[in-house]
Amino acid sequence: MKQKTEAGSGSPSSDAAQQVSKPILLGMYRNIYATRQFELACVEYYRQGLIRGYLHPYLGEEAVAAGACAALQPDDYIGSTHRGHGHCISKGADLRLMMAEIMGKATGYCKGRGGSMHIASKNLNHLGANGIVGGSIPIATGAGMGIKVKGTGQVVVVFFSDGASNNGVFAESLNLAGIYKLPVIYVLENNHYAVSTPIECATGCCDLAGRGPAYGVPGICVDGNDAVAVYLETLRAAERARRGEGPTLIEAKTYRHGGHHVNDPGLYMNADVMAQWKARDPMILMRRAISDAARVAAIEAQVNAELEAAVEFAKNSPEPAVDEFLSAIPE
Amino acid sequence: MPEMMYREALRRALDEEMQRDALVFLMGETIAERGGSYKVTEGLLKKFGPRRVIDTPIAEASFTGMAIGAALIGCRPVVEILFVDFAMLAMDQIVNQAAKYEFISGGQGCVPMVLRTQGGAGNGLAAQHSQSLEAFFYHIPGLKVVMPSTPADACGLLKSAIRDDHPVIFIEHKLLYMTRGPVPDEEYLTPLGQAEVKRPGTDVSLITYSYMTLKCLEAATALEAEGISVEVVDLRTLSPLDKETILASARKTGRVIVVHEAVKRGGVGGDIAAMLMEEAYNDLDGPVVRIAGRNTPIPYNLNIEKACIPSVEEIVAGVLRMV
Numbered sequence: 001m002k003q004k005t006e007a008g009s010g011s012p013s014s015d016a017a018q019q020v021s022k023p024i025l026l027g028m029y030r031n032i033y034a035t036r037q038f039e040l041a042c043v044e045y046y047r048q049g050l051i052r053g054y055l056h057p058y059l060g061e062e063a064v065a066a067g068a069c070a071a072l073q074p075d076d077y078i079g080s081t082h083r084g085h086g087h088c089i090s091k092g093a094d095l096r097l098m099m100a101e102i103m104g105k106a107t108g109y110c111k112g113r114g115g116s117m118h119i120a121s122k123n124l125n126h127l128g129a130n131g132i133v134g135g136s137i138p139i140a141t142g143a144g145m146g147i148k149v150k151g152t153g154q155v156v157v158v159f160f161s162d163g164a165s166n167n168g169v170f171a172e173s174l175n176l177a178g179i180y181k182l183p184v185i186y187v188l189e190n191n192h193y194a195v196s197t198p199i200e201c202a203t204g205c206c207d208l209a210g211r212g213p214a215y216g217v218p219g220i221c222v223d224g225n226d227a228v229a230v231y232l233e234t235l236r237a238a239e240r241a242r243r244g245e246g247p248t249l250i251e252a253k254t255y256r257h258g259g260h261h262v263n264d265p266g267l268y269m270n271a272d273v274m275a276q277w278k279a280r281d282p283m284i285l286m287r288r289a290i291s292d293a294a295r296v297a298a299i300e301a302q303v304n305a306e307l308e309a310a311v312e313f314a315k316n317s318p319e320p321a322v323d324e325f326l327s328a329i330p331e
Numbered sequence: 332m333p334e335m336m337y338r339e340a341l342r343r344a345l346d347e348e349m350q351r352d353a354l355v356f357l358m359g360e361t362i363a364e365r366g367g368s369y370k371v372t373e374g375l376l377k378k379f380g381p382r383r384v385i386d387t388p389i390a391e392a393s394f395t396g397m398a399i400g401a402a403l404i405g406c407r408p409v410v411e412i413l414f415v416d417f418a419m420l421a422m423d424q425i426v427n428q429a430a431k432y433e434f435i436s437g438g439q440g441c442v443p444m445v446l447r448t449q450g451g452a453g454n455g456l457a458a459q460h461s462q463s464l465e466a467f468f469y470h471i472p473g474l475k476v477v478m479p480s481t482p483a484d485a486c487g488l489l490k491s492a493i494r495d496d497h498p499v500i501f502i503e504h505k506l507l508y509m510t511r512g513p514v515p516d517e518e519y520l521t522p523l524g525q526a527e528v529k530r531p532g533t534d535v536s537l538i539t540y541s542y543m544t545l546k547c548l549e550a551a552t553a554l555e556a557e558g559i560s561v562e563v564v565d566l567r568t569l570s571p572l573d574k575e576t577i578l579a580s581a582r583k584t585g586r587v588i589v590v591h592e593a594v595k596r597g598g599v600g601g602d603i604a605a606m607l608m609e610e611a612y613n614d615l616d617g618p619v620v621r622i623a624g625r626n627t628p629i630p631y632n633l634n635i636e637k638a639c640i641p642s643v644e645e646i647v648a649g650v651l652r653m654v
Contacts, residue, residue: 077404111437120432122439127403132427138396139403139428146401146408149356149382169423172393179388330571 016228017289024070026295028227029286031066031090034303036283038095039085041307042102046262050315051102055116058086060257063282064189065090067230068157068250071238077125079140079158082117084129087159091124095310105317112320125154133194134160134167137186141173144182144247155183155241157234163194165208171215174249178216181246185237186217188251189224195260196268212249224252225282228289332513340482340514341371341503344489345409347518349379352407355493356383358394359411368413369449369508395421395446399429402444407493415450415464415502422467429498430473441496445489449503451542451592452640458628461636463593468500469569469602475499475523476569480544482512484567487521495523504542526573528580532562535650536580538603539590540566543641547590550646559654569599577603578611585616586653592640595623622649
C-alpha cells in the first residue's frame with residue numbers, strides 16, 4: 001500500500017470548531033500566524049547574512065504545533081525537532097529571545113550557543129529542539145518517566161517527523177512508553193519528506209499511526225493542517241495520559257511549503273500536490289474557522305509589532321564575548 | 332574497618348542514595364526482579380518498589396535517553412547498561428544529547444544522570460563483551476568518567492556521581508565485582524576528580540586505574556623485593572583528570588609508566604603521556620612509557636585473551652627496563 005500524499009479535502013472542521021472556545025481558536029491562530037511571520041522574517045535575514053548555519057522552516061506545518069500546544073497546561077512539557085520554531089512559539093516563547101538566539105546573540109535563549117536547531121526553555125518546560133532526527137523521542141519519554149517517579153501529573157508532547165519514525169529510537173520509545181503507561185503524546189508530523197526522500201520510498205506503511213497499536217499504544221490519524229482537529233485529538237490524548245492510561249501516537253498529516261532547509265528549493269516536490277496543500281494552508285483554514293475578520297486583523301497587528309520589536313532586540317543585542325566564553329571552559 | 336565486596340559496596344551506595352533522595356531511581360535490563368547480572372541491585376526492588384527500580388526491555392539507546400529526560404525534569408536516574416560494549420548502541424544519546432544539553436541550552440538545564448556499566452576482559456566472553464572503551468567517553472567534553480578499583484572507592488565515588496549535576500559514565504570492571512576490601516562503616520563520599528596514591532614510592536610511578544590498579548600493586552610488591560620503590564597512582568576518575576597528583580608523582584620519581592587495559596592506540600595513556608611531556612618534561616628522566624592492551628579485538632580462548640592485556644610480569648619488566 002502506498003502513502004497518500006494528496007491534501008485532505010473539504011472545509012475546515014467547522015462543526016469541530018464549534019466545540020472549541022473562542023480564546024483557544026484565537027490563540028491557535030495567533031501562534032500559526034506568529035510562526036509564519038517569524039519564519040518568513042528568518043528567511044529574509046538568512047539571505048541578508050544575519051542568520052547562519054542551518055534553518056529549517058516549519059512553513060505549512062504550523063497547525064500541528066499550534067493545535068497540540070493549545071491542549072497543554074503551562075507546566076506540561078514538550079520536546080522538539082530541528083524544525084522547531086513553531087513548537088517553541090506555540091509553547092509561548094518570547095520572540096525576542098528566539099530571534100536573538102537564531103541570530104547567535106548573547107541574549108538568546110541559549111546565549112547564542114545553540115541556534116535554530118537547539119532552542120530550549122526551562123521556564124516554558126520546553127525540553128529542547130534537537131539536531132539529531134529522533135533524538136528528542138527518548139528524552140521526552142524519559143520526562144514522562146520522571147513525571148511518574150515524581151507523581152506530578154503533567155504530560156509530555158514530543159514532536160517528530162515521518163523521517164524520525166523510521167529510526168530505531170521511535171520503536172524503542174513507543175514500546176517503553178507502552179510498558180510503563182507513560183504520560184507521553186507522540187505527535188508524528190508527517191510532512192511527507194525526510195530531507196528529499198518521499199515517505200512512500202521510506203516505508204511500506206500507509207498510515208504511520210498504525211505503528212502505535214503494534215506497541216499497545218493507540219494510534220490516530222489527523223489532518224495536520226487543521227489546528228482544531230489536532231487540538232481536539234491532543235486534548236483527548238492528554239486526558240487519557242492524565243488518567244494514567246498511557247501514551248498516544250497522533251499522526252498529523254501535513255506538508256512542507258518548501259525544501260528541507262532554507263537553501264533547499266525543494267525542486268523534487270510535485271507542484272500539483274504542493275498547490276493542493278497550499279489551498280488548505282493552516283492559516284486559511286483557521287481564519288475560516290474563526291470567521292471574525294476584525295479579531296484576526298487585531299491579532300495580526302499585534303504579532304507584527306511583536307516581531308518588529310523582536311528583530312530590533314536581536315539586531316541590537318551583543319554577540320557572545322569570546323574571552324568570556326573561552327575562560328569558562330574547564331581544562 | 333569491615334570488609335565488603337565491590338558489588339556490595341556499589342549496592343550500598345545505591346541504597347544510601349535512594350534512601351536519601353526520592354528522586355533517585357534505577358533503570359536497566361534485569362536489574363529489578365533478578366537483581367542485576369552481577370547482583371549489584373539485588374534486594375533494591377523489594378526495598379524501593381517498582382516505581383524506582385525498573386526493568387527495561389533491551390533498548391539501550393532509548394532507556395539511556397529516558398534517563399536524560401528524567402534528569403532534565405529534576406530526577407537523578409541511574410541507568411545500567413549491562414556491558415560497556417552495549418553502550419555503543421546508546422552513543423547518540425550519550426554523546427550528542429547528555430554531554431551537550433547543559434552547554435547547548437546556555438546553562439538552562441543540566442543532566443544529573445549516572446550511566447553504570449562494566450567492561451574489561453578476563454572471563455572468556457570474547458570480542459563484544461570484553462572491551463575497555465573508556466577513551467570514547469574521555470574524549471567527549473561534557474561527560475565525567477569514573478573507574479573505581481576498590482570497594483571503598485566504588486561506594487564513595489558512586490554516591491558522588493549520583494549527587495553530581497552532570498552526566499557521569501561510571502565504568503566498573505567485571506573482574507572486580509567479587510573482590511573484597513575495607514569500607515568505612517560511617518557514610519562517606521569520595522570526590523570525583525581526585526586520584527589516590529594507592530602505594531607511595533620513589534623510583535618509578537605507575538599511573539593506572541580500574542582493574543589494572545590491582546596488577547600494578549602486585550607488580551610493586553614484587554619489585555620491592557628487588558629493592559625498587561614503585562609508586563602506584565590510581566586515577567579513579569578519568570574525567571575530570573587529576574593532573575596535579577599525576578604531575579606530583581612524575582616530579583617525585585622522574586620515571587612514569589601509564590598502565591591500562593584498553594588498547595594502547597588512541598587510549599587515555601597517550602593523552603596522559605602527552606600532558607606530562609607538555610608540563611613536566613624537565614622533571615622526567617626519560618620518556619613516558621605506556622603498557623596497555625594489544626591492538627586487537629579480545630579473543631575467546633583464555634590463553635590468547637590473557638595475552639592481549641597487560642600482565643604483572645609485563646609491568647615488572649617495564650619498570651626494570653626503566654631503572
